[in-house]
Amino acid sequence: MKLLTIVLFSFASLQAQASFYQVYCSNAEGTVQTTNGHIQNTLTVTKRVWGDQGSVDTQIDLSNDENVEYNFSETNSLVNENKGGCEENPEANFVSWTRVETQKIVISRTDGKAFDADILGLTENNTIEAYLICQEEGNSQVICQ
Numbered sequence: 001m002k003l004l005t006i007v008l009f010s011f012a013s014l015q016a017q018a019s020f021y022q023v024y025c026s027n028a029e030g031t032v033q034t035t036n037g038h039i040q041n042t043l044t045v046t047k048r049v050w051g052d053q054g055s056v057d058t059q060i061d062l063s064n065d066e067n068v069e070y071n072f073s074e075t076n077s078l079v080n081e082n083k084g085g086c087e088e089n090p091e092a093n094f095v096s097w098t099r100v101e102t103q104k105i106v107i108s109r110t111d112g113k114a115f116d117a118d119i120l121g122l123t124e125n126n127t128i129e130a131y132l133i134c135q136e137e138g139n140s141q142v143i144c145q
Contacts, residue, residue: 021138025103031057031120032105032130034070037138043070045107045128047118060119067111074104074131086144096139103132 022037031046043062048055062068078100082088085095107128109115114126121128 019138019140021136023134023136025105025132025134027121027130027132029120032107032128032132034105034132034134037136043068043107046120047116048120049118060116062107067109067113068107069110070105070107072103072105074102076102078102078133085142090144092144093141094139095142097136099134099136101134103134105130105132 020038022039023035025034026032029046031048033042033044035042041063044059045062047058047060049058050056079098081098083096084092086092105128109126115122115128119128121130123129
């Protein structure tokens, strides 16, 4: 019975696969940023207030606001690279990838409240809109058969 358990555990371990990915998105000025993946998941916008000394930027984290939602559209792929994997090498046990794309983001509130008027990218419709460039890095163990 011990031998059977060890064999089954060993077989299950060989079939286990690990992976990692992280996506970072930002507009050109860095005033709208998103992250998604295994390291962090965030959504931040920037509030800019002008005073006697010039402007003061404040990052506002909307990640945990349950009344905020966002959608991506107008996606355009710029880079799509894969390294390793079964097609490249049937004996490989690893694949990695890099993807770079542009996207439009629209951030809105589901509770009907208005965003702060000093948030950059705020539209007349009370949405925050920006064009982002996004980079995804990832890797995964693979089993080629």
